[in-house]
Amino acid sequence: AGVANMVKQTMDAWGRIDILVANAGILRDKSFSKMEMSDFEAVMNVHVMGTVKPAKAVWEIMKAQNYGRILVTTSSTGLYGNFGQANYGAAKLALIGFMNTMKLEGQKNNIHVNAISPVAATRMTENLMPAEVLEKLKPEYVTPAVVYLVSEEAPTGVILTAGAGAFAQARIYETEGVYLGEGGLSVEEVRDNFARITDPGGQKAYVNGGEQSGKFFRKMQGG
Incomplete structure (x- = not known):
């Protein structure tokens, strides 16, 4: 009121x-x-x-x-x-x-x-x-x-x-990250690749949430 x-x-x-x-x-x-x-x-x-x-x-x-x-x-x-x-x-x-x-x-x-x-x-x-x-x-x-x-x-x-x-x-940035595949994913794979996942090289500030999804699809396709 x-x-x-x-x-x-x-x-x-x-x-x-x-x-x-x-x-x-x-x-x-x-x-x-x-x-x-x-x-x-x-x-x-x-x-x-x-x-x-x-x-x-x-x-x-x-x-x-x-x-x-x-x-x-x-x-x-x-x-x-x-x-x-x-x-x-x-x-x-x-x-x-x-x-x-x-x-x-x-x-x-x-x-x-x-x-x-x-x-x-x-x-x-x-x-x-x-x-x-x-x-x-x-x-x-x-x-x-x-x-x-x-x-x-x-x-x-x-x-x-x-x-x-x-x-x-x-700004909020997201790293490029890595694609570890879909089959046989494990906690250990995430742990062993954590340095690559968090590597700031190539990180970006996205304009919308769809850009993050787009990156995931691109990496899934080998990009």
């Missing part, structure tokens, strides 16, 4: 919605051993559903106007992990999965969907770092990346990391 009211107010005022920055988030940090399920569910609901609900509310509007820019907020914890943040990491990587599909579904209607992975001093981080470090991590240093990712020139499907004036792209 809150999202619907927000969208109605915007449409009443402007008649269109071009940009959504989905930035809802909370922390409930504890080691997994000490974490209650309520801690996990609360973080998942705020981060994931707090992104999905406004995206759903503006999606048909953006499709009808053949234009839209959506930015989700991920984190280095989701991309790489951080002790005591199993709930936060799960939620933040879930948003990358959401982005990866929405970038495909939005293509024909000029809807671009990207992710920002910020490092910034906010109410969520003010007790985690010294004051002199927080001073170098002003949210304003992330803002240019946010604005670019929702601009007309924005790419789509990009994870941009930003903090303290530094910017980089994060």
Whole structure:
């Protein structure tokens, strides 16, 4: 109901919605051993559903106007992990999965969907770092990346990391791997070929899940 009211107010005022920055988030940090399920569910609901609900509310509007820019907020914890943040990491990587599909579904209607992975001093981080470090991590240093990712020139499907004036792209890569055949497959074969399976030479960042399937079929046919 809150999202619907927000969208109605915007449409009443402007008649269109071009940009959504989905930035809802909370922390409930504890080691997994000490974490209650309520801690996990609360973080998942705020981060994931707090992104999905406004995206759903503006999606048909953006499709009808053949234009839209959506930015989700991920984190280095989701991309790489951080002790005591199993709930936060799960939620933040879930948003990358959401982005990866929405970038495909939005293509024909000029809807671009990207992710920002910020490092910034906010109410969520003010007790985690010294004051002199927080001073170098002003949210304003992330803002240019946010604005670019929702601009007309924005790419789509990009994870941009930003903090303290530094910017980089994060990507998920898959190795070329090896084809071990179908008959007589064993755990030992996977173990003995693990170095080849994980060899980074020729690794790629895929645009959609079908590219991975295509690789498997190609290797099955001897390619």
